[in-house]
Amino acid sequence: METPWLSVQEQQVWRRLAAVLELLPGVLNSELSRENGLTHFDYFTLAMLSEAPERTLRMRTLAGLTNASLPRLSNVVSRLASRGLVERRPCEDDRRATDVVLTEAGWAKVVEAAPGHVQTVRASVFDLLDPDQVDQLSIICERLLDGLDPHHRLVGHGRKA
Numbered sequence: 214m215e216t217p218w219l220s221v222q223e224q225q226v227w228r229r230l231a232a233v234l235e236l237l238p239g240v241l242n243s244e245l246s247r248e249n250g251l252t253h254f255d256y257f258t259l260a261m262l263s264e265a266p267e268r269t270l271r272m273r274t275l276a277g278l279t280n281a282s283l284p285r286l287s288n289v290v291s292r293l294a295s296r297g298l299v300e301r302r303p304c305e306d307d308r309r310a311t312d313v314v315l316t317e318a319g320w321a322k323v324v325e326a327a328p329g330h331v332q333t334v335r336a337s338v339f340d341l342l343d344p345d346q347v348d349q350l351s352i353i354c355e356r357l358l359d360g361l362d363p364h365h366r367l368v369g370h371g372r373k374a
Contacts, residue, residue: 268315
């Protein structure tokens with residue numbers, strides 16, 4: 214079977230997307246690390262817990278919300294727990310499951326980190342786009358997520374802010 218090579222336009226778009234995929238995580242990590250001692254994934258994990266009822270989620274649910282594998286999330290939760298930002302607890306409903314709970318120190322860290330993180334996201338993404346481009350980006354991301362995660366197991370699908 215012959216490889217369907219990218220057109221010149223597709224190559225240009227792909228290289229631009231690949232550059233964004235490489236550069237944006239570094240920008241997000243840099244600000245959070247410098248200001249709060251967190252990686253972007255650390256912050257995202259804490260933020261998902263901060264939005265949950267009783268600031269508690271099952272490990273598997275938290276993995277889905279953070280787009281992470283259970284082993285990756287387990288490592289991050291262990292690191293955050295060692296800093297007193299989260300606690301692991303046996304799930305009351307299912308003895309086989311583990312809950313992750315945001316501690317008061319974790320809540321304080323989210324509150325401390327959120328303004329700078331939002332400023333970085335705004336400056337790096339939304340301030341660079343007009344409202345129509347934000348709508349287009351949403352549509353494009355949804356379409357890409359439909360292909361990458363057809364069973365909608367991860368966060369992002371059709372979520373309205």
